[in-house]
Structures are given as C-alpha cells and as structure tokens.
Amino acid sequence: MCCPSATLAVWSSAWLHGAAASDDALDALLAWGEAHEVVAGDDAAAERFDLPPSGRRPATPVQLLAALRANGATTAQLVLPVPGDVRGLGGGGPFTEAALRTGEAVLFPELGYGVTPLPIAEGLWRWTVYRLATPAPPEYTGLAEAEHALTDAIRDSAGALQTLDVARERPGVRAELSARLRSSPRLDWPGGTPGRSLRVLQRAEEIGAILALANADDPGGALSASAALQRADALRPLADAIRAARRAAVNEAVRVFADQADRTP
Known part of the structure; x- marks a missing residue:
C-alpha cells in the first residue's frame, strides 16, 4: 500500500x-x-x-x-x-x-x-x-526515472542477497506475501489519475510487501548478527527506491491534475 x-x-x-x-x-x-x-x-x-x-x-x-x-x-x-x-x-x-x-x-x-x-x-x-x-x-523525480531505478534496485538487491546466502526461500512465503497484500487498504483514486502512476504504485506495493517479509525476524535464514547487518545494507537501496517510486507516482498524478486544469478553458 x-x-x-x-x-x-x-x-x-x-x-x-x-x-x-x-x-x-x-x-x-x-x-x-x-x-x-x-x-x-x-x-x-x-x-x-x-x-x-x-x-x-x-x-x-x-x-x-x-x-x-x-x-x-x-x-x-x-x-x-x-x-x-x-x-x-x-x-x-x-x-x-x-x-x-x-x-x-x-x-x-x-x-x-x-x-x-x-x-x-x-x-x-x-x-x-x-x-x-x-x-x-x-x-521532483520523473516517473520513468523512478520506475527504472526501482527495477535496477530489485536486480541489485537480489544479487546482493544471493551473494550473502540470505535469500533462501522459507516455507509458506508465498502465502505470507498474499496475506500481507490482501490486508492492505483498498484505495480509490480519482478519475483521471494517470495509469502509469497507478501501475508504479501497485508495483511498489508488491515489492514493499516482499521487502517487509525479507526484514522479518528470521529472513532468508540469516542467523547471525553480522549477516543481518549485511542483509540490511543490501536491502536499503531497494527501500529507498520504493520510497522514490511512490513519491514520483503520487507527485506525477498531482502534476497531471494541475496541468489538466490549466488547459481547461
């Protein structure tokens, strides 16, 4: 969400x-x-x-x-x-x-x-x-720039976690993810909200839910304090990219409404 x-x-x-x-x-x-x-x-x-x-x-x-x-x-x-x-x-x-x-x-x-x-x-x-x-x-961050940065952060974080050997799938993770997404508030947006803004918000929500699971108490089998610290460092760029994508999506929607009003005779 x-x-x-x-x-x-x-x-x-x-x-x-x-x-x-x-x-x-x-x-x-x-x-x-x-x-x-x-x-x-x-x-x-x-x-x-x-x-x-x-x-x-x-x-x-x-x-x-x-x-x-x-x-x-x-x-x-x-x-x-x-x-x-x-x-x-x-x-x-x-x-x-x-x-x-x-x-x-x-x-x-x-x-x-x-x-x-x-x-x-x-x-x-x-x-x-x-x-x-x-x-x-x-x-101001352009929506295309923020979306591209999110894609890059997903790839880089996945690679870093694999290197650290803390990305192993744990049992029931898909059910946990589905439950987390279902528990999010169902939001309505005004008519005329840009479709790309909505798509980026949805993607950021899904990746944010995955990130929350990765940051759970025993994420990916990270058993030591040092591994947990390394995991946090690996995931921080992804958290930053999610925030940037959400900001860009919302602020682009705001910009579109203002531009539409300016063009209205």
Missing part, C-alpha cells in the same frame, strides 16, 4: 482543480480509518487555516479542504522522509520532526505549510498542519 498522505495529496489536488467532488475526496480517507480530525501544530497554522491547536476540540477534513482552497493552494507534494533523507521538508523544526516520526507528510509548497497524519486510536487519524521552518526546495 502507499499511505494516508498519498491519498490526501492526490485527492485534494483533484478536488482543488475540479476533477473530483469534495465528498469523494473525504470518502477516500475512510480507507485508512473511519474518523479523521485536524489540528494546528503551531500558532501560525492555527491563524492561517483557522484551526484549533492540539488539545482543543479538533476540526474536520472538510475544514482543511476549505482552508486549502481559501488560501490558494494549487498543488501538493508527497514526502516520505527517513533519518538521513529529509529532502523536501524545508529544514528542521516541528514539521520535520513530526514527518520523521510518521515517515510521511503532504507539503503545500506555495503556501509554506505541511500536514502530517498520525493514528491515535483504532480507526482514528489526526492530521496536524505545520508552518515550514524554511521554504521547501522543489523536489
């Missing part, structure tokens, strides 16, 4: 550009949880987005969408940060810290704000809006 931030980025962009109804955008979030609330992470976000701070009665995603439109948002950008790779977050500060904790966020670059999701109870997600500490530099 991808993540709640991907759902918000694509659907909010489709809605902002007239390619989706607000009810459909809100319904898409329900794949992740039956309830969503929105708060401000700082005074600037509270004032600009007319949102309550954390600890007060939260707002709803309806109010977030309305605030995005009222503030002139025109695009969104998915970021999937990890320690050592915080590109696109606009420097340090509370937003960067929150995005690293969740591993995902949505940027609204022209506004200078970002949103992070966090599950806080069964079926309940809290979205927090932050002002960026510094402007986020543009981050």
Whole structure:
C-alpha cells in the first residue's frame, strides 16, 4: 500500500482543480480509518487555516479542504522522509520532526505549510498542519526515472542477497506475501489519475510487501548478527527506491491534475 498522505495529496489536488467532488475526496480517507480530525501544530497554522491547536476540540477534513482552497493552494507534494533523507521538508523544526516520526507528510509548497497524519486510536487519524521552518526546495523525480531505478534496485538487491546466502526461500512465503497484500487498504483514486502512476504504485506495493517479509525476524535464514547487518545494507537501496517510486507516482498524478486544469478553458 502507499499511505494516508498519498491519498490526501492526490485527492485534494483533484478536488482543488475540479476533477473530483469534495465528498469523494473525504470518502477516500475512510480507507485508512473511519474518523479523521485536524489540528494546528503551531500558532501560525492555527491563524492561517483557522484551526484549533492540539488539545482543543479538533476540526474536520472538510475544514482543511476549505482552508486549502481559501488560501490558494494549487498543488501538493508527497514526502516520505527517513533519518538521513529529509529532502523536501524545508529544514528542521516541528514539521520535520513530526514527518520523521510518521515517515510521511503532504507539503503545500506555495503556501509554506505541511500536514502530517498520525493514528491515535483504532480507526482514528489526526492530521496536524505545520508552518515550514524554511521554504521547501522543489523536489521532483520523473516517473520513468523512478520506475527504472526501482527495477535496477530489485536486480541489485537480489544479487546482493544471493551473494550473502540470505535469500533462501522459507516455507509458506508465498502465502505470507498474499496475506500481507490482501490486508492492505483498498484505495480509490480519482478519475483521471494517470495509469502509469497507478501501475508504479501497485508495483511498489508488491515489492514493499516482499521487502517487509525479507526484514522479518528470521529472513532468508540469516542467523547471525553480522549477516543481518549485511542483509540490511543490501536491502536499503531497494527501500529507498520504493520510497522514490511512490513519491514520483503520487507527485506525477498531482502534476497531471494541475496541468489538466490549466488547459481547461
């Protein structure tokens, strides 16, 4: 699967550009949880987005969408940060810290704000809006480039694991993989989402499920700490490529919705 931030980025962009109804955008979030609330992470976000701070009665995603439109948002950008790779977050500060904790966020670059999701109870997600500490530099990876890099990373990781002798198939691995994929939320995407973006997201989901199994407690028969460390090093480029592919697929969909709106008379 991808993540709640991907759902918000694509659907909010489709809605902002007239390619989706607000009810459909809100319904898409329900794949992740039956309830969503929105708060401000700082005074600037509270004032600009007319949102309550954390600890007060939260707002709803309806109010977030309305605030995005009222503030002139025109695009969104998915970021999937990890320690050592915080590109696109606009420097340090509370937003960067929150995005690293969740591993995902949505940027609204022209506004200078970002949103992070966090599950806080069964079926309940809290979205927090932050002002960026510094402007986020543009981050763009072409979808074809990201897809090619994912293919290369799959090949290189497989070769490295075979060399380390930790790629032996364990019993029941196909059933584990199928179960993991079936347990992923069934996501809807707006009409007009590029087919190639959807294909890359699906491929990234499948490879991500395989990677999760490879990182399980006794993956591939890696019995020693040194072998486990070597395995992690071998798989890190694949994890990076999966994140890059997901970002590129979502951000390409956002770009297409914006371009379609620009061409509409």
